[in-house]
Amino acid sequence: MRLELTDEQRAFRASVRQFAEAEVAPRAADIDTTNRFPHDLVRQASARGLMGVTIPTSDGGAGRDYVSYALAIEEIARASATLAVILAVNNSLVAELVARFGSPSQRDGWLRRLASGQALGAFALSEPNAGTDAGQQRTTAVRDGDGYRITGRKVWVANAEAADMLVVFAATTPDIGGRGVSAFLVPVDTAGVRAGDVVDSLGVRGLGCRDIDLDNVLVGPGGRVGPEGDGFRIALWALDGGRVAIAAQALGIGHAAFDEAVAHARQRHTFGRPIGRYQAVQWMLADMATELDAARMLTYRAAAAKDTQERCTSEAAMAKLYASEAAHRAADRTMQIFAAEGYRRGSTAERLVRDVRATEIYQGTSEVQRMVIAASEIAQVQA
Numbered sequence: 001m002r003l004e005l006t007d008e009q010r011a012f013r014a015s016v017r018q019f020a021e022a023e024v025a026p027r028a029a030d031i032d033t034t035n036r037f038p039h040d041l042v043r044q045a046s047a048r049g050l051m052g053v054t055i056p057t058s059d060g061g062a063g064r065d066y067v068s069y070a071l072a073i074e075e076i077a078r079a080s081a082t083l084a085v086i087l088a089v090n091n092s093l094v095a096e097l098v099a100r101f102g103s104p105s106q107r108d109g110w111l112r113r114l115a116s117g118q119a120l121g122a123f124a125l126s127e128p129n130a131g132t133d134a135g136q137q138r139t140t141a142v143r144d145g146d147g148y149r150i151t152g153r154k155v156w157v158a159n160a161e162a163a164d165m166l167v168v169f170a171a172t173t174p175d176i177g178g179r180g181v182s183a184f185l186v187p188v189d190t191a192g193v194r195a196g197d198v199v200d201s202l203g204v205r206g207l208g209c210r211d212i213d214l215d216n217v218l219v220g221p222g223g224r225v226g227p228e229g230d231g232f233r234i235a236l237w238a239l240d241g242g243r244v245a246i247a248a249q250a251l252g253i254g255h256a257a258f259d260e261a262v263a264h265a266r267q268r269h270t271f272g273r274p275i276g277r278y279q280a281v282q283w284m285l286a287d288m289a290t291e292l293d294a295a296r297m298l299t300y301r302a303a304a305a306k307d308t309q310e311r312c313t314s315e316a317a318m319a320k321l322y323a324s325e326a327a328h329r330a331a332d333r334t335m336q337i338f339a340a341e342g343y344r345r346g347s348t349a350e351r352l353v354r355d356v357r358a359t360e361i362y363q364g365t366s367e368v369q370r371m372v373i374a375a376s377e378i379a380q381v382q383a
């Protein structure tokens with residue numbers, strides 16, 4: 001069993017780390033304070049092939065494997081959790097979905113632009129009454145000639161502030177749950193698409209999250225992705241990859257927290273010694289390092305599974321569950337090690353605590369990941 005990255009993966013990680021440290025990290029506090037979408041950093045990330053990391057080069061992407069993609073998200077998240085999730089949404093939830101399920105004309109129209117950064121995508125699944133229970137879509141898509149009219153409300157649409165296209169999920173057969181849901185590609189400038197104000201969130205600020213109203217939005221015959229009724233299955237497929245990316249994002253946040261904690265433990269003195277000399281602090285650091293390493297193994301395993309399997313649902317859920325909770329504990333311990341300085345508004349420690357919390361909520365809460373894992377593991381026992 002080999003647990004080593006290839007030379008190519010290592011070199012790619014080094015180049016993303018260099019970009020993240022030089023260009024992204026210095027901007028993280030400002031993105032957080034202003035809650036402004038970092039358009040310029042997204043452009044720079046695009047130029048480095050980070051908008052379609054796993055999309056083939058023939059379609060405008062970087063043509064890399066999923067482990068490389070996870071490494072990239074981890075490195076970016078270490079510098080800015082916000083930029084990491086902007087990239088994760090465009091890569092996993094939009095570009096990969098179009099690459100896998102899009103018709104030739106959808107791929108021609110969108111994939112190259114999404115993967116090269118000429119267009120930004122967003123994923124509109126959640127509704128005011130359909131978050132965890134996302135199959136219960138109240139948004140409807142009603143046949144109109146060869147196309148559909150979509151009406152409903154979507155909430156918490158990340159990237160919406162800057163997006164050119166939304167993947168919208170809507171019930172084509174209402175009241176039968178997930179089996180009645182279809183997926184559509186909707187350009188944001190389509191008549192009837194109205195975006196609300198940017199959400200004032202606790203963390204991952206600057207993500208450009210908006211609620212979106214769809215009022216009788218006409219989608220032409222080429223707008224549906226996959227067969228009618230396949231939308232929920234398509235969403236779940238995309239979320240496999242998305243959860244690997246969020247696991248990597250959590251890992252990056254946890255890593256940033258660990259780095260901060262070690263630096264502080266070395267330089268802060270009490271009773272004439274650095275606090276890092278006390279066993280109480282050392283044990284916190286030891287637990288952080290161990291849990292983040294375990295999270296890293298689960299995340300890379302899930303990424304490797306995504307490369308070779310059509311579905312990696314259980315691996316991705318385990319990685320997201322464990323990495324997000326381990327990173328949460330790491331950020332919390334970092335605040336403890338900084339104590340009052342970490343509790344000060346504007347400190348890196350407090351930003352990391354706020355940012356990491358979202359990783360246990362979006363793309364399925366920790367409870368959902370446990371449900372997914374239980375269902376998969378129980379099915380294996382019964383098989």
Ligand SMILES: Cc1cc2nc3c(=O)[nH]c(=O)nc-3n(C[C@H](O)[C@H](O)[C@H](O)COP(=O)(O)OP(=O)(O)OC[C@H]3O[C@@H](n4cnc5c(N)ncnc54)[C@H](O)[C@@H]3O)c2cc1C
Binds near residue numbers: 123124158201361
């Ligand atoms: C920063 C941010 C960005 C987001 N970006 C997007 C996006 O781009 N696109 C998008 O579509 N959505 C997005 N979301 C929405 C996100 O996916 C949902 O918030 C999430 O799926 C949970 O749904 P909910 O908030 O409605 O919680 P609810 O479904 O109301 O759940 C409430 C609580 O009940 C628990 N619960 C519910 N059902 C069960 C059950 N059966 N068993 C045990 N526990 C249960 C949940 O785990 C949770 O703790 C984003 C959210 C945030 C915070």
